Amino acid sequence: MTTKGTNAETTMTEVGATQKSSIGVAEILAWSSRNGVFVFTALLIIAALVFVDGFASLINVTDVFHRAAPVGIVAVGMTFVVISGNYLDLSVVAQVATAGVILIAVSNTHGIFIAMVAALMAAILFALVNGIAVGVFKANAVIVTLATTFIGLGVLRYFSGGSIFFGPPDGIIKAFGMGKVGPIPYSAIVLLVMTILLSILLNRTNFGFLIRSFGVNESATRLGGSNTALIVFGAFLVTAIAAMVAGFVLAAFSNTAVSNDGVGYDFRALAAIIVGGTSVFGGRGSVFRTLLGVIFVSVLTNILVLSGISFGYQQIALGALIVFAVSLDAIGRKVAR
């Protein structure tokens, strides 16, 4: 064997092989799992514009974004946990409700600033418990966050007695919930700002890089000299802060809060993340994709509502969509190997 020549050739053939492999059904499916959301979202919007009465009005479109905002904000945050390879954070259900209840209840007695600080403390506490159990003790994220959902809701119901809290009728919270810039509701602006900020955090900072690196290979990331427990805690903290903001936005909608406000947010956020093409195996994905996923799921729901399809069928559609999207993700991963 001549040393240098052979080596270069080997590399070239290996590199070439991945590029020229023939295109089969599996490859198409794999491509769809990564990029399908762009095509499908565009197709869905075009279809809605053409076929669905009442979709193409300004009121309807702003309403879609307004309704999508709280789940969307949770989803862009939870994208960090998914990319870190820890599947998801189910406790957003409790986190959204906790933030809303604290915001309304505490601002009634101590003012809004103290209320927001208290909600932030609660968010950090959620992130600490999740982060220590998953990051330090390597416990399974799904089970840990299922348990912290129970704990969080339990504590919340103990203190609130399950009652509904009403904010002052002419306070800043209500003003925010009703507020608009031109036709665009504040809630949609918060979603957009969160998406941009978290996108920068994920793509431009060392913290975001470590989240991705950890999602690809935990061991190599640790042996690269980084504190993996802190990375996991960071992912849960970003999610918790996003869930807190979502809780604020949701509470402001109606100027009320109750302990079951966050029900269903875990699954709907995950749906948006997966449909956006972020891999549940970790490492691959983006915040912007999640925003597209949110838009796709919201537009789809809106079409079903406008077409007079009942809630049961909407649930079936969403469930089927997720089975489809995660299967594509798994196929895509297999093909990539």
Place this chain on the structure above:
Amino acid sequence: MVTAESEFGPVLIEADAITKSFGGAVAVDNVSISVRAGEIYGLVGENGAGKSTLMRVLAGILSPDQGEVRVDGKPVQPGARAAISAGISLVHQELSLVPEMTVAENILLGSFPTKVGFTEYRKLRQIAADALAEIGVGVDLDERVGRLSVALRQFVEIARAVAKKPRILIFDEPTATLTPAETDYLLAMLRRLADGGMAIIYISHRIPEIFSTCSTVAILRDGKLVRSSSIDSLTPSQVVDQMVGRELGLDLATKRTATPGAVVLDAQGITAPKVNNVSVQVRSGEIVGLGGLVGAGRSELVRAIIGADDRTAGSVTLTHNGETITIGSYQSAVRNGVAYVPEERRIDGLALSMSVEDNIRLPNRKELSVAGFKVGSKTAQVAQLLADKVGLRPPEIRRDVGEYSGGNQQKVVLAKWLGRRPKFIVLDEPTRGVDVGAKAEIHRLVKEIADQGTAVLIVSSDLPELLELSDTIHVMRDGHVTGTLSKEEASEKSVMSLASGETIVRSS
């Protein structure tokens, strides 16, 4: 053992012109061998010479690109099941037992006797007991394998192969983890099985074993069959020379002559699982080698030194420019100039689905950012510089590391640490699974790193490599250092005798 050829029966198994490549790299190149009933056929070669690949082709685990395997003159159909029913059985190099299951269950793993879907436990125990009796090993059938010693597990692995009633039995380095007494036992067992009419193919790195046990020896180098002949027509040193393809000992020209400086790494009394009170010092500019057999505790030692695994006792200090720091956690080690090229680069060393640039960025991220934000231009520039320095081919830093060959992947691991100008670097099996060309380049890089004043600690099971690179060699066995050899004292013979605990008398 001198045996006349006429003693053996007819040819049982033939490999005819076998060729097998992986992604353009030829692992086995047009190799033909044939083994008779009652014969013990030795197969030797350096790491990566293609021995294991050839054996896996024989066992039907891999299908050859060209050529065929014949038993009794009839071609064997592809697939592991067909090979087993043709009477070929392989004792794996890496233990593939299930620790949670019992000895009996492991022996019959994958072929439990059943009646209408239910396991027949009595029959299972009977078959397992017969297999153990055949190889003459007494072990409790109901003991969980996880509780057995490594040696006993090796024998259970053999019983598993014997339980398939093979006519051809292949051993892939079975003595790598055994003590001398256990090895003697195993070799006696081999002779007994061969006397019973089995054809045995025996792979080993240990030349004395080949000479004491085999009647024929085949030498593989770079995937090609260099020689196959009766053991009587060869001397051990001829075998070694043909394995390596060059005269050993005439290679002094490539050895380094730089004089080591002050002590950089001082590890005292390191104790950890599989490591018992070991002390190591490495000087600036010095390459210290750790020799020993697989399982001797070398990887565990280096991981305990740098804090990648916990140590139960011992202290580690790092001295640079007169300043001494105690090394506790792995993170503090890396912060203070320690670099680690792990044994399993695809698992511990690289994020395969990330780019070369990102992999290089990982340990260097703080230097390549401002206030936590990545400086893109600087990152790309540094990554490109390092990729060029290690000779990555093609030097494209945006490409995923997983698309590169093993040798190039290892260069990326080196590149990411070189960026930190380490004061102390640990290299664990730095050229395992790497092609010959990349291996030479990695050796050149390692010498360069040492010449720039870095203290280097290298673990290698590749003896020529260990001898070529090391200024000092500590040899380990069972978690202890059994001897330390200077460059002048070190030879394959002296390392192997310390590693195996037996005195090897090489006939000449």
